[in-house]
Amino acid sequence: MSSPAVHRKKNLKKGIQFCIMVSGISGTGRTTFVNTLCHKNVLDCAAEDTYADVKEAHLDKGISIQPVTVDLEEEGTRVSLTIVDTPGFGDNINNEACFNEILGYLERQYDEILAEESRIKRNPRFRDNRVHVLVYFITPTGHGLRELDIELMRRLAPRVNIIPVIGKADTLTPAELALSKKLIMEDIEYFKIPIYNFPYDVEEDDEQTVEENMELRSKLPFAVVGSTESFEINGRKTPARQYPWGYVEVENSAHSDFVFLRSALLGSHLADLKEITHDFLYENYRTERLSKGVTDATLDSSLNAEELAGQSYLLKEEQLRRDEEKLREVEQKVQREIIGKRQALLAREQELREMEARFARESSVTTQDDSSVVD
Ligand SMILES: Nc1nc2c(ncn2[C@@H]2O[C@H](COP(=O)(O)OP(=O)(O)OP(=O)(O)O)[C@@H](O)[C@H]2O)c(=O)[nH]1
Ligand SMILES: [Mg+2]
Structure with missing residues (x-):
């Protein structure tokens, strides 16, 4: 077998690498969503209450970014899924530091690739930790976006694909949910936030892709319901939330958009999200970074002589392209x-x-x- 074929086989065995970041203010259901998505408790449900001491309640606690990797089997394909949670976002009066921390995390992953690409001898064990999609949880207020949502999405959109979702969507009635979705999309359009809107080209894409993407686009922002508990409903065990008046079924498309989001993330749109991250978002970052020059301290401090040689080679390549x-x-x-x-x-x-x-x-x-x- 040729070496690329062996490489592919090894990759399939290891699973396709994919990385999802979840963000949104505290209590919007991020942890429950991740655990529902992965069918296991990947993230700890118990909120770490660092305000246990009331004397410290006025202090900004900042955010702690925690990547966790799990292996999933999705329609016969193995996915090595990394989840990056951002607990603490939106909890402070001034969230400036949080924006910068999340942005910094996304850019650090790009910097690592950039440094790896420039090395003469590549590290065979190098793991690409770039975030392919940010699932952004909007609080189910029934209204449109708040300033915090707009600011975060606007700042992060140039670095990551953003899919907005309404968390705990079962707290809204169908009419409230429909209105809230409409108001949110109007805000996204008004503030020109470039979210991932399941792009398609009527002339280039086949009919089925166009139809599928149109349907997913019409569901934005996805109404998400999560639950790690399962109940026997109509003779089938299914994840649901139990209320005195009945069940909200996570995988029932009449109750939530969870199934659409899940199959888009881990199936139909996984490759597209990865491609946009590499070909567009990373490429833009790389050009910005290289045109800024090698003098930038953050990147330079991590470079040794070999890396610097690679870096200057990349710069020359860029210069050559411009000259051409x-x-x-x-x-x-x-x-x-x-x-x-x-x-x-x-x-x-x-x-x-x-x-x-x-x-x-x-x-x-x-x-x-x-x-x-x-x-
Ligand atoms: N009604 C409803 N409640 C939910 C849903 N998902 C989670 N919850 C509940 O909301 C609370 C917070 O959920 P978490 O999943 O811990 O939310 P989180 O965003 O991870 O919160 P932090 O980690 O504390 O920032 C818990 O009591 C959950 O049981 C949902 O879809 N609908
Ligand atoms: Mg949580």
Whole structure:
């Protein structure tokens, strides 16, 4: 078997790597969602209450970002899923530090890849920890977005695919939920927040993809219900929330959008989210970083001589690409000028030909006149 084939087989055995970040203010159901998604208790449900001492309740506790990796079997495919939770976000009066911490985490993962790419000898055990999607939990207020939601999504969108969801959606009636979804999408549009909206191209994509993406887009923001408890409903054990008046079934599409979100994240849109992260978000970051130069302290401090050599090679590559672009532009300009001059020349030639013809005509008329005088 050829080495790429062996590599692929090994990767399949290890599972497809995928990384989901969950964010949103405290108590919106992030932990329960993750545990429902993975069918096991990946994250600890008990909220760490660092305010146990009332004397410290006024202090900003900041956030603690915690990546956890689990292996899942999804429709016959193994997924090595990393979950990054951001507990503590939105709990402080001033959330500036939280925005920066989350952004810093996302960019650090890009920096690691950038440094790895520049190494002459790559590390075979290197793990790509870039976050492929941020599932952002909006509090089920029944209204649109709050300033905090807008600010976070706006700041993080250039670095990560964002899928907005309404957490604990069963706390809203269907009419309230529909109105809230509409208001949220209006806000997203008004503030031009570039969320991941299941992009499609009617001309390039096949009919089925277009239809599927249109349906998913129409469900944004997804109404999420989570539960780690299962109950026997209609003879089938299923995750649900039990209330005195009945059950809210997590996987029932009439009760929540959980199944759509799950199959998009771990199945149909996993590859697309990874591709956008690598080809667009990371590529943009890389260009920004490289054009800023090697003097940047944060990246430089982690580079040794070998890495610096790689870094300068990347810079040269970038410079070469720009030079090539400039050359192409000059070439096109010269080409345009040549075409213009050729057209002017042709017009001049035509004019000359017409003048010659006119002279010829006039001189033949004069000769005829002369001969008639002789007769
Ligand atoms: N009604 C309803 N309650 C939920 C849902 N998901 C979780 N809860 C409850 O909401 C509370 C908070 O849920 P968590 O999953 O711990 O929320 P979290 O966002 O992880 O909270 P922190 O980690 O403390 O920031 C718990 O009592 C959950 O049982 C849901 O879908 N609907
Ligand atoms: Mg939690």
